Amino acid sequence: MFTPSHLWGIKAPSQFRSIEWVDIVMHHQRRHYTQGMNAAQPDLSSFNIMELNAQNQLKPAARRDMYFPLRFTSGNNQSDSVMGYDLGSTPITRQALKTSFNTGVPVATPATTIERAYGNVRGFLLIMPILVDPEQLGGDDTQDLRGFLVAVIDVETLVNLAIKTVINDGINYTLIDTTDPNNRQVLHTHRVELAQMKDSLAQQPAEPILFAGREWELVGYPTISYMQQRQSWMPMWTFLIGSGIFFVICYLLYRLQSRAYSVQVQVEQKTHALKEANSRLESMTKCDGLTGLYNRTQFEQALDREVQRAVRDQAPLSLMLVEIQHLSNYNSQYGRIAGDQLIRQVAQILDEMLKRPGDLVCRYTGSQFIAILPRTEGASRLGEECVTAVKRLQIPFEGEPDNRVVVYVGGVTVTEQKEMTASRLCAYGEIGLTRVKSEPDKDNGWHWMVVS
Template sequence: MRSFNILSNYVLLLSILVGMTLSGLVGYSFYQNETLAIELDFKRDVDDKAAALERELLINLEVLYAVKGLFDSSDNVTEIEFKKLASSFLVRHQNIQALEWIPRVSDDERETFEALKRQKYPDFEFTEREFQGSMVKAAKRSEYFPVYYVEPLEGNEVAVGFDLASNPKRETIIDKSRDLDLSLATASITLVQEVSNQKGFLVFMPTYEGTPTTLVKRREKLRGFVLGVYRIGDMFETAIKYTDVQGINLKLIDNTAIKAEELYINFSPEQVQDNTQLHLTYSKPLRRFGGRQWTLVTSPTLGYIAERRSLVPFLISALGMLFVLLGACYIYAITRRSSLISIEVEDRTKALNEASLALEELSYTDSLTSIANRRRFDQQLSKEWQRAIRGNTRLSLIVIDIDNFKLFNDQYGHLAGEQCLIDVSKALSCTTSRNTDLVARYGGEEFVILLPNTNESALLADKCRMNIEKLRIPHEPSSVSEFVTISIGAISTFPTLNCDPIAFTAKADRLLYQAKELGKNRVCVEDLPISKTGDVIDFKAPQK
């Protein structure tokens, strides 16, 4: 029972572990699904922002087309006309830092262009940036691309007159844009008019006299460029402010060159360390714009994830575990209860068995003397009789009767009579020495002693007689002695199948009466040695 309980406890413990693990796994799988959903959400949000940025870039290009239209429609666009048109766009596109007209000026025309502009701006001259960074008069070269019209002027004064061809990188773009008749954007640059550390870029849109179709014609007919000046951060923020999703760390990268260049970043590197789910980084390449390939590299912040996380996976795990624990407690309670019931049943069965054994023992015991009763004697006689037959061994029987016991009762009363019976039974029990000997009360004042496998029954019978005499229980009215005495009939034989234990007992009884008749306080013995074939071969005469 105990080992069963230990086993069932182990099984229960194992079930709890399995149940807990399964609950955890189910919760984890919900968590994973939620993570996938958040990832999809995140990519969709980034795609929205990328689309907004692409839209913004296209709109800005459209503005340049509109300004170019002005120059295509007139050979002589005045500064006022330019200003009027450009300012009307700038009101609606505030992320454009400036719109500019960059005429193509040959060295021969330089003086004329500078002189014309000086009418309004006395200090005007073509400029370039010195190695140390300050603006100086542009060196002589065959062709200049100065910033001639600027809108707005305010904040961009320093750019006025700046010869874009003075910078080799910009010159390359100028040439390429001219040759291909394409709007081209520069890589990120620091604008001459920039006061903060924000990066910018320029978009060149070429204008020609007429519509040249060949490279040579384009080079020949180039009039200049309509230029859009953009601060990347401003444009980026204007674009994405229409998508209200927060918590996305964005980085705009220019992948056009072999070495990628970071254009804009909306977070500090420390934030990335603490606050970003880097394993969810998602890169979204934008449509090519002005010959450049920009890519949005994004990652969600912890806040973004937290906003979209639910408690469902944790609740599922917790509830699962709770159910497992409750179930286990319930099963444990039932198992414990049933094991307690089993123990109780076991205890009661044991007690019942003990009680029934005690009862059985009682049913074989004489209530007055506490020695075996006649029932026990009959059973034992039958058993020993069979055993003696099987083993061909001797079995002896002594039958004892207290002399003149009626007179004893009459003289001393029944209570004294009963005490006498107790004393006699004790003395008889003490006289026998082997465990196999049985002393029993046969009835009334008569006792029997069954002695298996002995040839000294006559001796023992006489010893019994003497031991009772030695008790010296007064028996005044006795016809034999002044003390209590007993008469004995003793018989010994080798039991066979032809003989019967009842006849054997009757014979012993007869020997007892013989002893009584001969004067009491004596032993009458009859030894019946029986051959192995079962024949009676000898008798001895009764003796005192």
């Protein structure tokens, strides 16, 4: 799981109750996730994935395919009780999480009383997905989803901050969520004077405010005393109120999106660096640095797996050992660089010959290569093809037969299950190679054994 350690220094702006990080956890990962959290943060008291019951009390979350536990919060209220709260435990927040992931943009939940975990405030959640690749969106594919950045926003604080300059100037206003035309929701109401205006034309709704997937409408009208004192300024104030609130909210949204983008860039940079480090480490531990083939350690592990599979399936298994003749003499005569080039050429020939998905060719020793050939019909023909392919390169080697580089091949095909062990397969391959080296002319450079 992604650990948002780079968020620990973030302090939530005053208009946000907190900025939080939410992980995504599959059900089969739940036990390991909670154990890891308890081990990593011993100061937390018995971390678990929680949800609210009917009495608004926290309890362990019911079984679901996917959980969205809160892992980090910049807020100061009830931090311990907040940790582990599953944002996917209610239909509203779960739908907001899904919509945010599918679209890749911030999504706000409908305003409601956010109980217990956030201090019983009237507000909403602003949810932003953090992806490895922002271009890969959609469906239930969470492979590239690292988690969600969530801002807990207090409606009253946000509205008061946006229009603070006109609260005491005699303006009554109402902020309404009109996303669902059939269910208009009043988010905030400010009344300076309880008396209603007789002239309905004095009520001035501002242009709709599109905010993170929600549509808001601000309806404001001046009080009677305000009209009497500033009657000629009413159109100007109405325009300023609507425009000011719109631009302030847009600015707040821009700040949140900028912060989310900054976090996402850091995640991408660290993920890219980790992938490169893992790739280099895997190459160093599994592959031969000169040829790019798997090394002897990987060969031994692969041979054990293939032997077990062959015994289970009652199938034949073949092994081929290839040796470049007198490689040390070649290095002495032509130099180490030429010797390395020769090894790479032979490795390329073997890699091109063995193209079946189950075939595996590895660097065995300095001058030897070894190949595993499961379920290969007529495996012995590969020995002759290998010898012929190397001769066809016509690599000069003075002092050798035909004055060119040759390879010797020893191979074995085992069908007898009692003989099907890794050590015996390697021993038979060595026997075949030794025989062809002792009598090279008799076997034309290769010798194949069948154990049945």
